[in-house]
Amino acid sequence: MVVPPRGRRISLSSLELVLTSTGPKDLSVGAFARLRWGVLSASARIGATVSIGRDMRGRLSDVTITSGHPVIAAVLYGFRRRISESEDQGFNLGADLGSGIRMTDLSVEAGTDLVLNARFG
Numbered sequence: 001m002v003v004p005p006r007g008r009r010i011s012l013s014s015l016e017l018v019l020t021s022t023g024p025k026d027l028s029v030g031a032f033a034r035l036r037w038g039v040l041s042a043s044a045r046i047g048a049t050v051s052i053g054r055d056m057r058g059r060l061s062d063v064t065i066t067s068g069h070p071v072i073a074a075v076l077y078g079f080r081r082r083i084s085e086s087e088d089q090g091f092n093l094g095a096d097l098g099s100g101i102r103m104t105d106l107s108v109e110a111g112t113d114l115v116l117n118a119r120f121g
Contacts, residue, residue: 010037010075019110025052027108035072042069044076052106056094060087
């Protein structure tokens with residue numbers, strides 16, 4: 001894995017995000033990002049599917065991260081490996097939000113607007 005030299009960070013110059021509903025609890029995520037790393041400038045394409053299970057756990061799958069720039073592609077490969085290692089774990093959307101409040105249901109609709117319908121209990 002390529003690691004940026006100390007003091008050099010990868011910065012995000014622009015981001016285009018496309019969310020598409022593939023079901024009441026599923027989203028397809030696509031993104032096009034322009035990145036800058038010191039004097040290098042490159043673009044990257046990111047794709048994934050986000051699914052919300054009955055257990056209120058969000059899960060990532062089908063994650064892709066690519067770049068036509070070989071150095072940026074090598075850096076992104078390291079990120080992709082970390083993401084793929086945690087795909088099965090998911091994230092708990094039904095966790096206690098404080099004061100005993102929990103999200104018990106969530107549906108998502110992505111079109112011209114992003115609509116989230118949540119039920120709390």
